[in-house]
Amino acid sequence: TQLLEQSPQFLSIQEGENLTVYCNSSSVFSSLQWYRQEPGEGPVLLVTVVTGGEVKKLKRLTFQFGDARKDSSLHITAAQPGDTGLYLCAGAYNYGQNFVFGPGTRLSVLP
Amino acid sequence: KAGVTQTPRYLIKTRGQQVTLSCSPISGHRSVSWYQQTPGQGLQFLFEYFSETQRNKGNFPGRFSGRQFSNSRSEMNVSTLELGDSALYLCASSLSAGVGTGELFFGEGSRLTVL
Numbered sequence: 001t002q003l004l005e006q007s008p009q010f011l012s013i014q015e016g017e018n019l020t021v022y023c024n025s026s027s028v029f030s031s032l033q034w035y036r037q038e039p040g041e042g043p044v045l046l047v048t049v050v051t052g053g054e055v056k057k058l059k060r061l062t063f064q065f066g067d068a069r070k071d072s073s074l075h076i077t078a079a080q081p082g083d084t085g086l087y088l089c090a091g092a093y094n095y096g097q098n099f100v101f102g103p104g105t106r107l108s109v110l111p
Numbered sequence: 112k113a114g115v116t117q118t119p120r121y122l123i124k125t126r127g128q129q130v131t132l133s134c135s136p137i138s139g140h141r142s143v144s145w146y147q148q149t150p151g152q153g154l155q156f157l158f159e160y161f162s163e164t165q166r167n168k169g170n171f172p173g174r175f176s177g178r179q180f181s182n183s184r185s186e187m188n189v190s191t192l193e194l195g196d197s198a199l200y201l202c203a204s205s206l207s208a209g210v211g212t213g214e215l216f217f218g219e220g221s222r223l224t225v226l
Binding site (some may be wrong): 033035038040041042043044045048088090097098099100101102103 | 115144146152153154155156159167188202203214215216217219220
């Protein structure tokens with residue numbers, strides 16, 4: 001069974017602070033995605049990474065894919081209350097297979 | 112364009128009953144996946160349908176079943192409900208089946224409570 005781990009499980013910070021959340025697996029991903037889910041809604045895709053060492057930026061969010069394609073991180077600069085939500089990573093281990101989701105990091109940004 | 116629509120949004124059932132949930136994907140999307148989300152287990156893959164055929168299946172008992180119609184709309188059914196089936200059931204549509212890089216577009220989910 002391929003498992004994704006995410007850390008931390010919960011994170012509560014003040015507006016303006018920076019934070020990093022992590023996703024890792026013992027197996028190599030063919031691709032990895034990050035989603036954000038807000039209460040009462042389904043997850044929404046933030047980014048897809050496919051190349052080891054890849055870095056993608058989306059405004060204040062920076063996503064990094066590990067060189068070995070077994071881990072990824074999401075860094076948020078100057079967090080805002082609107083960033084509050086459940087951050088999920090999802091990995092595909094083989095092309096053509098469905099994504100496996102991690103348990104998520106629940107982020108709360110306090111004003 | 113319209114997003115993924117799931118009905119009903121909320122429902123309450125008792126143990127032993129059965130339930131059918133419906134999902135209408137984004138127009139033009141032929142792949143529909145179903146996930147179960149619980150606080151303890153997170154998002155777990157149930158099954159995926161593409162062009163009316165079940166393409167992949169997760170590790171769930173046979174009480175969980177699904178189907179897809181020619182218009183790509185999908186239904187999932189859970190029979191003989193158990194307390195542990197209480198969860199948010201999410202449907203996701205995508206253009207292609209399990210390609211590993213495509214975006215999943217999720218609906219808002221159907222929240223099932225089993226008493």
